[in-house]
Amino acid sequence: MLSGLDHLVITVTDISRAVDFYSRVLGLEVRYRDRERVDLLLGDIALRLHWTATDIEPRAATPTPGSLDLCLRSLLPLDEVQRHLEALDVEVELGPVSRQGATGPIESIYLRDPDGNLLELSRPLKETLE
The missing domain is CATH 3.10.180.10 (2,3-Dihydroxybiphenyl 1,2-Dioxygenase, domain 1)
Incomplete structure (x- = not known):
């Protein structure tokens, strides 16, 4: 029924700080979606950064950095x-x-x-x- 993972959401307190870490330290490519969501590309999977104070719905019941x-x-x-x-x-x-x-x-x-x-x-x- 399933074929793999498309993206995984990482809840962060500071998008800029997280982008710096994941791109500079781990070498992931960055794709900006909007000011509250950024994708970090890892092959054909995205690690999607969401800001803690986002209004984006639906989201996890308890998004916790x-x-x-x-x-x-x-x-x-x-x-x-x-x-x-x-x-x-x-x-x-x-x-x-x-x-x-x-x-x-x-x-x-x-x-x-x-x-x-x-x-x-x-x-x-x-x-x-x-």
């Missing part, structure tokens, strides 16, 4: 991602650590966006042959 826990796949090795984050003074909260992803083992690092949303950046974990 900082309540999201999202795992994103990295194209780059995590050591490169960590060097990039360090250069930008973005704190890594945890990692690298081994986790289980949707399709198998992954290695992840964790950080937070300006609203406190937990972002897990992951790469497939290559199994070693003995």
Whole structure:
């Protein structure tokens, strides 16, 4: 019945601050819809930023900044991602650590966006042959 994810809404307190973080720190392309909604493009999926005080309907029953826990796949090795984050003074909260992803083992690092949303950046974990 379903074929995939089109967009995911992230509720934020400051659109400009969130756009800066997701574009500068994570390299996502920005598409402005209007002053209360911005799309951050991730392949064929959009992370849609909504401002907390929006009048847009319908919306989640309790749109809350900082309540999201999202795992994103990295194209780059995590050591490169960590060097990039360090250069930008973005704190890594945890990692690298081994986790289980949707399709198998992954290695992840964790950080937070300006609203406190937990972002897990992951790469497939290559199994070693003995």
